[in-house]
Amino acid sequence: MTVAAGQTRTPLPHRGRAIVLGAVLPALLLGGACALVLSWRDRLPDPVAVHWGISGVDRTGSFAELVAPMLILGLATLVVTATLSIVSGRSALNRRMIVGISAGMAAMYAVLLVGMCWVQLDVPTAEQAGDPGATIALGLLALAVVGAVAGALAGSDPPQAATGELPADAARLPLGPTETAVWIRTVTAARSWLLWTLVVVVLAGSAILGVLTGQWWLIPILAATAALVAATTSWSVRVDARGLTARGLYGWPRIRVPADEVERADAITIAPFAEFGGWGLRTDVRGRTGLVVRKGPAISIQRTGGRVVVVTVPDAERGAALLNTVAVRARTPMPDGGSSSGGPLA
Template structure:
């Protein structure tokens, strides 16, 4: 049975109202400062300072349009999705984080030009852009943390008659563990190292730290999202990133059915890593091919790409069946 997504008030607060408030506050400040900007204003900064100028309209129009589009899209996703905690945390965190980032970008390019005699006297917005990015990550993480956990929803009814089951005698236990990597651990570390060297090199050559701040989370994502450990035991299914985070867990008591499926990461999830779809399916997808698909209580669905998915699904179904006996629901 499909249930109503939980924490609807938080979805409206963190996914709609807070982003709108952050954006509105930033634009109130910008509107008050516009008369104090030079004419023309600086539009773009290069290694040697300002390299393009234009009108105030050009300065604020692009960020205004991007902010408005972000508010509409993320606000809609916030109130229409969120059946699973991971989806809810990612959506609400992104809604708040993006609003903060775009507001900070707008403020940064305006503040450095206030009372400047000409556009070419404007200082680089590098420092304020860095602060904006850090604030966006921090507020986004806070919004995600406040999005609310999933309530317990034990599965009801019997497993389907054709569900895969493991040959595991009653009273005995088994643990199924597999590691799965998309591009390989060695390749991941090489790419991460190159990204770090690129950012540091650009910083030393240009004296701009913003690229380093941008590349740092990219490196972390590369290290955590490309290699996973998947485990099935009496507690259910767990998947952990290479650094132990992020972590996905499905209790055996909430498993309606586990089966094998074939996954095309880009076509179905829009990319690789820990992903979520508009329909609410959560995926740990690091490559194309076989995966464990778990139908979870409350109309939720989990997909994890991994080798020997049939064995993992069978062990999970077995523990789900035992959980119904140990913890019967009515």
């Protein structure tokens, strides 16, 4: 977003938390895991197990072959996510996502690195190494728990009410002095049937794999993932006197833009992959927060603090116009002092 001449771009909120949770904590997790497995080097067989199949260990190799891939992946991920944690995160949603991914991924790699070595401690030969199934399950659990906690601790956005006038060229919905309105639309992911087909195939495959290997933990983890996917395939978007609110299938996740923080809203056209690198709750290289479930019309909202939110939704022109209207009213109270949300728009 371009800052007008004479305006000062506000500093990133909660930057200290973002650095600690998104860069320092992941580095400590990976560094601690690396130090621990190095201290175990003399207690591991030579060669070590580096791959497991349905019937157990099916490939052996050097200690470096076991440790290096996980460590390289972890460090490469850390470089990207730690950098994003430090230089981005102007909005709470972006900050929570980036910090949560950074800490969660580091925790997962740390658990996997330690676990793959732990199942081989003090065994005479690599072929006698234990089953790593529990390690993988713990790694995924660490990803979810550590990521969720780090994201929750990343900090909320402080209230930042707009002080300037809404630009004259921002479209508005004509309403009488005491008239109010509500605009509600539902947006569903394009080709959601294809996504659900993939989910069913993956769940069926995990059940079969569970029968063959005894790794039943795959089923609840993938079922939880399917439930999360369902939450983001259909959204209800509402604009009323309070601003814009978008809710997922279960009422969560939720995105809210208060009317008094809207600097302007515009109807635009979005190409999800080209602009956001995919679909879902996203952030792009410009720091925009995107609720991007399909190609086409969207409402782009410029918020105070240099934040931008993009929501793909049908009838974006009217939704943006009403949002601009309620943003003006949030700066100038109604004559009767009321804040009724009024009747729905067709």
